[in-house]
Amino acid sequence: MCIRDSPYRMPEMAAAEVWEFDLASTQAVKKAALARALPAAPAHVTYVPLDLTAPDAADVLARAGTGRTLLICEAVTMYVDAAAVGRVLACAGALAAGSRLILTYLPRAEADRSANRGWSRRLGWRSAYDPAEIADRLREHGLTPLSDLGADEHQARLLRPAGRRLAVFPGERIVIGAVEG
Ligand SMILES: C[S@@+](CC[C@H](N)C(=O)[O-])C[C@H]1O[C@@H](n2cnc3c(N)ncnc32)[C@H](O)[C@@H]1O
Numbered sequence: 001m002c003i004r005d006s007p008y009r010m011p012e013m014a015a016a017e018v019w020e021f022d023l024a025s026t027q028a029v030k031k032a033a034l035a036r037a038l039p040a041a042p043a044h045v046t047y048v049p050l051d052l053t054a055p056d057a058a059d060v061l062a063r064a065g066t067g068r069t070l071l072i073c074e075a076v077t078m079y080v081d082a083a084a085v086g087r088v089l090a091c092a093g094a095l096a097a098g099s100r101l102i103l104t105y106l107p108r109a110e111a112d113r114s115a116n117r118g119w120s121r122r123l124g125w126r127s128a129y130d131p132a133e134i135a136d137r138l139r140e141h142g143l144t145p146l147s148d149l150g151a152d153e154h155q156a157r158l159l160r161p162a163g164r165r166l167a168v169f170p171g172e173r174i175v176i177g178a179v180e181g
Contacts, residue, residue: 017044019064024049052076052084061091069095073103075172078111078125085127086137093141097181101143102174105129110171134175143177 022030027047034041050060071092077085085105092101110116111128119125129137135145149157151170158174159166 021050068098089141099179101177138177
């Protein structure tokens, strides 16, 4: 989480209800950083401790997001196994019509590249997908894939038009899925 670009500092997010899911240990670090950075805890954000690999993860996820929801899962799928990613997709697929999922993933070609072995070991990469495969997984969970962007498209279509200067990991892709009504 980057505080500057997070819901806490985005005026367009002020009217939205935000649920932030993460491991309890990471959440403690985030909350401490927020306490140092902001005058008060944001009232529109609810923190929900979640371990995507735990048996109750699907139930925890299902507690959030009533009505049309944007579910963002950024830079997480590579750190958990396929079953955990499936829980995120199932949660997204069960959201109200008009909801969207934004999920980033590591393509298999990137995960398998010998130049990335050190990163893989250090960061503990556990899952990767071909673009066609992730699109199929979305469909299996009732989501319509809308787009799948690489790092260059991410910069050109999402970040630069919004006036944002952010580095993105060159291998990571962003898939956007919709719950059709
Ligand atoms: C590279 S960071 C991405 C941070 C994220 N974009 C955010 O805004 O918080 C990877 C995140 O995956 C989370 N993570 C790793 N394993 C997890 C698990 N089993 N369940 C839930 N979150 C997990 C970490 O705690 C960390 O917040």
